[in-house]
Amino acid sequence: MVFLSCESGAAVRAIGETIVRQMAGVALDGDELAHKICGWRAQNLFRCGVLLDLAVRHDEDARAQTQGFRDVVGDKEHAWLFAPPYGKEHINHFHANAIVESGERLIHEKDGAAKEKGTDQGTAAGHAARKLPGVVVGKALQVNGGNDGSSGEADYSKMKIGMLLNNTVTDGGWNQAMAESMERSKKELGLKDDQVIIVESLPDGSTEADSTIVQLVDEGCNLIIGASSGFTVNVNAAAQQYPDVYFTQFEGLSADNYCSFTCWDIEAIFMCGYAAALMSDVNELGFVAAQPQASVVRAIDAWAAGAKAANPDATVQVAWVNSWYDPAGDKECANSLLQKGIKCLGYHGSTTAVAQAAQEAGAYCTGFHIDMHDYAPKAVLTSFCWNWTPIFNEIITSIATDSFTNDVKYANMADGAATIAPWNTDIMPEDVVAKCDEMKQKIINGEYTVMAGPLSDNKGNELLKDGETFNLEQLIDCYWLLDNVIGTLP
Numbered sequence: 360m361v362f363l364s365c366e367s368g369a370a371v372r373a374i375g376e377t378i379v380r381q382m383a384g385v386a387l388d389g390d391e392l393a394h395k396i397c398g399w400r401a402q403n404l405f406r407c408g409v410l411l412d413l414a415v416r417h418d419e420d421a422r423a424q425t426q427g428f429r430d431v432v433g434d435k436e437h438a439w440l441f442a443p444p445y446g447k448e449h450i451n452h453f454h455a456n457a458i459v460e461s462g463e464r465l466i467h468e469k470d471g472a473a474k475e476k477g478t479d480q481g482t483a484a485g486h487a488a489r490k491l492p493g494v495v496v497g498k499a500l501q502v503n504g505g506n507d508g509s510s511g512e513a514d515y516s517k518m519k520i521g522m523l524l525n526n527t528v529t530d531g532g533w534n535q536a537m538a539e540s541m542e543r544s545k546k547e548l549g550l551k552d553d554q555v556i557i558v559e560s561l562p563d564g565s566t567e568a569d570s571t572i573v574q575l576v577d578e579g580c581n582l583i584i585g586a587s588s589g590f591t592v593n594v595n596a597a598a599q600q601y602p603d604v605y606f607t608q609f610e611g612l613s614a615d616n617y618c619s620f621t622c623w624d625i626e627a628i629f630m631c632g633y634a635a636a637l638m639s640d641v642n643e644l645g646f647v648a649a650q651p652q653a654s655v656v657r658a659i660d661a662w663a664a665g666a667k668a669a670n671p672d673a674t675v676q677v678a679w680v681n682s683w684y685d686p687a688g689d690k691e692c693a694n695s696l697l698q699k700g701i702k703c704l705g706y707h708g709s710t711t712a713v714a715q716a717a718q719e720a721g722a723y724c725t726g727f728h729i730d731m732h733d734y735a736p737k738a739v740l741t742s743f744c745w746n747w748t749p750i751f752n753e754i755i756t757s758i759a760t761d762s763f764t765n766d767v768k769y770a771n772m773a774d775g776a777a778t779i780a781p782w783n784t785d786i787m788p789e790d791v792v793a794k795c796d797e798m799k800q801k802i803i804n805g806e807y808t809v810m811a812g813p814l815s816d817n818k819g820n821e822l823l824k825d826g827e828t829f830n831l832e833q834l835i836d837c838y839w840l841l842d843n844v845i846g847t848l849p
Contacts, residue, residue, distance in 0.1 A: 515548050518548075518759055523585050525586075526559065532684070540751060569593050582605045582755065583597065595608075602615070605754075614765060627778055629810070631742070634725065638703055640702060643674055645693075651679065653838050656837050657834055675705070679846075689712035701722070703722060706724060714738055717738040724738050724740070730780035739780075741782055749774055810834075815841075817845070
């Protein structure tokens with residue numbers, strides 16, 4: 360597997376409120392506007408045909424100069440919603456006429472020797488001709504597990520895959536989970552190291568991401584994966600520009616050569632909250648949350664629902680970090696909750712700081728994205744873990760067998776996609792482990808439905824009536840806090 364590291368080279372200018380309003384076609388202001396933008400990402404998966412018909416047309420020289428939203432046209436055939444997946448503090452900072460700074464990159468060969476390569480960033484052709492920045496050919500990640508989605512009839516020898524990450528493959532969170540999932544797919548499908556290229560640390564929505572896609576295509580990639588919802592604008596444009604290349608995007612859009620993927624994650628997150636409440640000797644629990652985005656809010660709610668299922672009196676206080684990656688901020692928020700007497704924490708972010716803070720305080724926590732046990736073995740009860748391997752295998756195999764479809768690819772806990780790490784039996788009593796195993800099996804068997812009605816938010820609004828359940832669209836667009844959650848949405 361080839362790993363690439365890209366430092367940010369883009370200076371992103373603000374998108375004005377006027378442009379946002381024009382894109383949306385609705386009159387919104389303040390918090391309402393922020394919520395609509397944040398919630399749009401959920402609708403990207405469904406042809407609901409409301410609010411916005413959008414297509415982005417790139418200038419001929421967009422790859423080398425600017426790429427923004429000034430050329431927005433209606434496209435009735437592809438009536439999909441499109442917007443950046445950020446909270447309100449990011450609304451004015453998403454991919455508007457980003458400027459690529461020229462410079463030099465280092466290309467590292469297998470022997471570790473670095474060779475300087477010049478760059479030609481003056482034209483679109485120059486971008487296409489450039490070598491990939493910061494190429495590192497190294498040892499593949501050592502991971503275990505995964506589901507075998509290979510087909511004996513598939514010819515994987517012609518596959519070459521590029522993946523875009525917005526952080527490093529060792530970030531201890533989201534990007535590491537993506538990279539590890541792809542490594543499992545590589546092993547299970549028999550792909551060679553040079554058939555997978557992972558590009559690290561690309562800024563979401565940047566022209567640097569655009570130029571990297573061009574370079575990946577030039578390198579022969581016939582499948583490109585946007586591993587962050589922030590790459591939606593980049594992948595959407597590239598899918599239109601390269602109809603003979605396949606694209607897939609986390610919670611993205613759809614076209615003939617383009618599908619999105621997601622995961623029914625609430626069941627596994629629910630189990631983390633369930634275990635936490637069983638291990639807490641007080642009713643008050645805490646949750647350290649990254650960004651006020653629907654996926655994070657959904658995680659808070661699922662975790663709180665699990666806590667309430669284990670202890671009807673359980674409450675969950677939320678502390679917002681307002682960053683995807685801020686170890687110091689994560690630790691500060693964790694300590695602020697622990698100082699209130701809270702004994703167990705949930706988490707949605709991409710650092711190990713919360714787990715370490717919990718261990719230092721003699722408290723418990725659950726991890727997120729990857730198994731965080733080794734970072735805090737005396738504190739981590741279990742972790743919510745992404746395993747995208749079944750979905751990656753499905754997409755790769757469909758291309759290798761000429762059977763690609765653009766429907767949304769998703770899986771759940773029973774499929775092994777959204778999983779929980781092994782219970783920490785060193786700190787969890789046998790009876791607690793037994794209760795957790797029993798609840799997990801009920802969910803897998805369909806005997807227990809996570810977050811079923813009656814259900815209300817913490818403002819007293821009814822969400823579900825007795826017997827009702829959420830569908831995938833409703834959960835992906837989740838932007839409310841359950842009635843046992845103490846806190847507000849920023």
